[in-house]
Structures are given as structure tokens and as C-alpha cells.
Amino acid sequence: MKKKLLGTMAVAIGFSLVLSACGSKSGSSDNSSDGKETITFINHKTDWTSNGKWDEYIKEFNQKYPDINVKVETITDYAGQMKIRMNSKDYGDVFMLPDTVKPQDFNKFVEPIGKQNELEEKYMGLSNKSYEGITYGLPIAINATGLLVNKKLFEEAGIKEFPKTPEEFISALKTIKKKNPDVIPLYTNYASNWAMANWDFVRVGASGNPDITNEMTSDKAPFAEGKTMNTIYKLLYDVTKEGLTEKDPSTTDWEQSKQDLADGKIAVMVLGSWAIQQVQELAEDPEDIAFETFPMTAEDGKQYITVAPDYNIAINVNSEHKEAARKFVEWFINDSNYAKDTGAISAVKGKYYPDALKSMQDTGVEFIEANPAPEGKESLFSDIVNASEIGLDTTDKTKQRIVDAAKGNTNESFDDIMDDLNKKWSNAIDEVTK
Structure with a gap:
């Protein structure tokens, strides 16, 4: 099986961003009262507003572009x-x-960045924000998804x-629990409504198959026994049923969980590598916090870890300051x-890998990125996800359902849930492809 591995792509290339002719030029250039052009940058990093990090970034930007004011606006519930x-x-x-x-709607909201095949010479992770060969957003960073430990x-x-x-993983968690009954072996972050989606994101690495997501668009039973x-x-389900998670999932607290993991009150959380640095900064000894791959071995006997883009930065198609926005x-x-400041991999090929992920490579774990969807089918997976309404990749819905069943809060068995997911997925494929 051909695998798209980041290690083979880490080639240092000097460059500047290609501003393709497919992107229109700026509209009106209204200036602020100080004679500078002002643009607004909206993002999800609320912690960087409170700690002054965005102020530092804008100051650095203005050293290169002194005539552009940047107004930073952060939102907690960003996607919503x-x-x-x-x-x-x-x-x-x-x-x-x-x-x-949706990919087919990118051009209604987003200014094109450039041609995907040209930009891929310089950047990783362009697939999910490209459509019909055009890229609409660039990854602010590349993250691995696995276990924060x-x-x-x-x-x-x-x-x-x-x-x-x-x-082996369940056995290890039982051993930890026996050694210290006060420790929560695995913290689900059930109540967050976003964190448990990471259980979906690990599938590429867990399977060792960069095409698993594309294959799911024609597989009417991807949740059947034996499949990834x-x-x-x-x-x-098993970890929860064995009593190796928090007692009351409905009371989980994301912010507190980071401190508890740092303090040794939690052993494992399924998360992206972006969280490594956040927890290390809270730990008495940062070396106590590590990142590991999901406990599954691919058919070829190797272990892989999923890597994928974080948010992609983009330009509003309605902006009147597109040239300044592009800068x-x-x-x-x-x-x-x-990327360095957030403990992530740079989307610029060969630019930066965090130490925590380098050490993982040293143990033989290989990074693997999902292959892009075939041309003309860029939105097929997301369309099936939306039609199925099971929350795959988007919410904690199905994962919460599994935890509820394992806790005995519902009468569903694990097999009941998987059968239902297969039915909904199959119906969604029929609905979307009819």
C-alpha cells in the first residue's frame, strides 16, 4: 500500500507565498484615521489575547509591514x-x-489562494481546503492526533x-489504577462537545491506510466488527465499561483536565499534538508529559500516527483589503x-518538527497523512457525514453515546450502536450518491 508519509516530504525549500492570478485584487482601500490600512483577523486563540501573544505577533508583523494595522478578534465558540x-x-x-x-461553497466565502498542485510543492496538508484544484486556505500548522500521556x-x-x-492498553490502564486508585487512567472530556472527535481523527494512523476516509464513502458498513x-x-467502550474513565462524564472540564494531566491525576487523553505544550507548561516537570500513537498496529506490523491540518487561514472573499490580507x-x-509556539509541525515543508514528535519518530512510528479525495469527490465524505447525522469528525455525539452505553446509562449494547451507525451510514451514501 502506497503511503503518503511526511518524512518523505520534509525538504527545505526557500520561497514566498504564491499569489495566483486566480485570486482577485483588493477592492476599496479605506484607511484608518492614522493613515494606515486596517484589516481584521478573526481566530479561535482566545488564550493568546489574554496572555499578550497576539500583541507580540502583530508587533512583529508591523516591523515588516508598518502601514497595515491588524485588529485581532478572538472567539471562544469559534466554529459556532x-x-x-x-x-x-x-x-x-x-x-x-x-x-x-462545504468545499463546493468555498468560492462563495473565501478568496482563492492559488493552484493546489503548485502550492503543494511548498506546503503540506492542503487537501481539505482545496476544491477542483484550487486552494482556499493554508494550514496554520500540522498536528498529529494520538494520546497525550x-x-x-x-x-x-x-x-x-x-x-x-x-x-495491552487496557491492561496498562488497569495496572495504573491498581497502583494509584485516585488516578483517572483515561479522561474522556465527554462534556466538551469537541474533544472526543479526536477518537475519529486517529483512524488513518490506526489503520495505516491513507485512503481509509475515501474508502468509507463507498463502504456501507465501515463500523462492522474487525474494521478500524x-x-x-x-x-x-471497553475502557469505560472497565471503570477506567472519570466517574461522571457529564461533569468533565477541559481546562481543569489539562492541569490534572500535568499533576498526575490523569494518565491519558486522546488529543491532538497541539495540546502537548499547553500541558507541559502546567507540569512541574515538562518531561513527564509525552505524546504517543493510538494503541493499534497496522496490518504491515508498523505503527503510524495521523497528521492533519489545524485550522486553515483564509481571506474573506468580501474583503475590501485583499492585498493587505494576503500580506x-x-x-x-x-x-x-x-507552529513552534504551539508545539505543532509547520505546514512549510522542512521548517519545524516539535521535539515530542521527533522522539516518536525515533521509536519507529511513522507519520501518515490522509490522501486527498479523488477529483470531483472532494465534498463526498463531508456530505455523507452530514446526511448520516452521526457526528463523525464533527461532534462528540456518537462517542458520548458509546460512553453512555458502557456506563449503563442506556440499554444499548455496543453491537446495537455499531449496527445503527452502519444503517445510518449506508442510508446516507444512498441519499448522497443517488
Whole structure:
């Protein structure tokens, strides 16, 4: 099986952002009272507003572009609020393109960046925000999805090698629980309504198959026993049923969970690598916090970890300051230290890999990125997801359902849930492809 591995793409290339002729030029250039052009940048990083990080970034940007003011606006419920705001033209000049926008609708909301095949010579992770060969947003960073771990708890429990199978993983969590009954072996973050989607995001790495998502668009039973999604969800069910998660999932607290993982009160959370640095900064010893691949081994005997884009930065098609907005996008992607400052992989090929992920490569884990959808089918998977209403990749809905069943809060069995998911998925394929 041909695999699209990031390691083979890490080639240092000097460049500047290609501003393709397919993008229109700026409209009117209204200036602010100080004679400078002003653009608004809307994003999800609310913590960077409170800690002054965005002020630092804009100061650095102005060293290169002193004639452009950047007004930064951050939103806590970013995807939800932007979905509402994008019903109007008032969603900034530069913004993070939400996943709620369908690929076929990109051109209604977003200024094109350039041709995908040209930009792919310089950037990773363009597939999900490109349509019909045109790229509409550039990844602010590339993240791995796996397990954020307090490795000190594993070491204290005598676990020297991180588990590679679901069975080994459950055994390890039981050992940790026996060693310290007060520790929560795996924290689900059930109440967040976003964190549990990471259980879906691990599927490419767990399977070792970069085409698994594309294959699901024609597989009418992707949740059947023996298939990757079933195995992933069964692990969540079994860990919960064994009492290895928090007692009351409805009371989980995302912000507190980071501190508890740092303090050794939680052993594992399924998350993106973007969270590594956040938790390390809270830990007495940052070396206690590590990142591991999902405990599954591919058919070829290797372990892989999913890597995919974070939010993609984009330009509002309605902006009256497109030229200034493009300069900011160019600077943000090429010149800022966003990937390094957030513990992520740079979307610029060969630019930056965080230490926590480099060490994972040293153990033989290979990074794997999902292959793009075939031409003309860019929106097929998202259309099926929306039609199925099971919340795959988008919400915690199905994962919460699994936890509820494992806790005994409902009368459903695991097999009942998987049968229902297959039925809904199959019906959605028929509906979308008829």
C-alpha cells in the first residue's frame, strides 16, 4: 500500500507565498484615521489575547509591514459563532476557515489562494481546503492526533514500553489504577462537545491506510466488527465499561483536565499534538508529559500516527483589503513562529518538527497523512457525514453515546450502536450518491 508519509516530504525549500492570478485584487482601500490600512483577523486563540501573544505577533508583523494595522478578534465558540457570522459579509478580512463550510461553497466565502498542485510543492496538508484544484486556505500548522500521556504514571506502574494494542492498553490502564486508585487512567472530556472527535481523527494512523476516509464513502458498513472504526470505538467502550474513565462524564472540564494531566491525576487523553505544550507548561516537570500513537498496529506490523491540518487561514472573499490580507497570510505562514509556539509541525515543508514528535519518530512510528479525495469527490465524505447525522469528525455525539452505553446509562449494547451507525451510514451514501 502506497503511503503518503511526511518524512518523505520534509525538504527545505526557500520561497514566498504564491499569489495566483486566480485570486482577485483588493477592492476599496479605506484607511484608518492614522493613515494606515486596517484589516481584521478573526481566530479561535482566545488564550493568546489574554496572555499578550497576539500583541507580540502583530508587533512583529508591523516591523515588516508598518502601514497595515491588524485588529485581532478572538472567539471562544469559534466554529459556532463563525457559522452565524458567515451568513453575512462580516467575518473579518482574514479568518480561520471553519469545517462547516462545504468545499463546493468555498468560492462563495473565501478568496482563492492559488493552484493546489503548485502550492503543494511548498506546503503540506492542503487537501481539505482545496476544491477542483484550487486552494482556499493554508494550514496554520500540522498536528498529529494520538494520546497525550503522563508518562511518569506509566513508569511508576512498571510499564516501560507504551502499549501497541487495545488489549495491552487496557491492561496498562488497569495496572495504573491498581497502583494509584485516585488516578483517572483515561479522561474522556465527554462534556466538551469537541474533544472526543479526536477518537475519529486517529483512524488513518490506526489503520495505516491513507485512503481509509475515501474508502468509507463507498463502504456501507465501515463500523462492522474487525474494521478500524469498530476497533477504535470498542476500545472507548471497553475502557469505560472497565471503570477506567472519570466517574461522571457529564461533569468533565477541559481546562481543569489539562492541569490534572500535568499533576498526575490523569494518565491519558486522546488529543491532538497541539495540546502537548499547553500541558507541559502546567507540569512541574515538562518531561513527564509525552505524546504517543493510538494503541493499534497496522496490518504491515508498523505503527503510524495521523497528521492533519489545524485550522486553515483564509481571506474573506468580501474583503475590501485583499492585498493587505494576503500580506498578513503570507507573513503568518512563512515568517511567524506559530507552529513552534504551539508545539505543532509547520505546514512549510522542512521548517519545524516539535521535539515530542521527533522522539516518536525515533521509536519507529511513522507519520501518515490522509490522501486527498479523488477529483470531483472532494465534498463526498463531508456530505455523507452530514446526511448520516452521526457526528463523525464533527461532534462528540456518537462517542458520548458509546460512553453512555458502557456506563449503563442506556440499554444499548455496543453491537446495537455499531449496527445503527452502519444503517445510518449506508442510508446516507444512498441519499448522497443517488
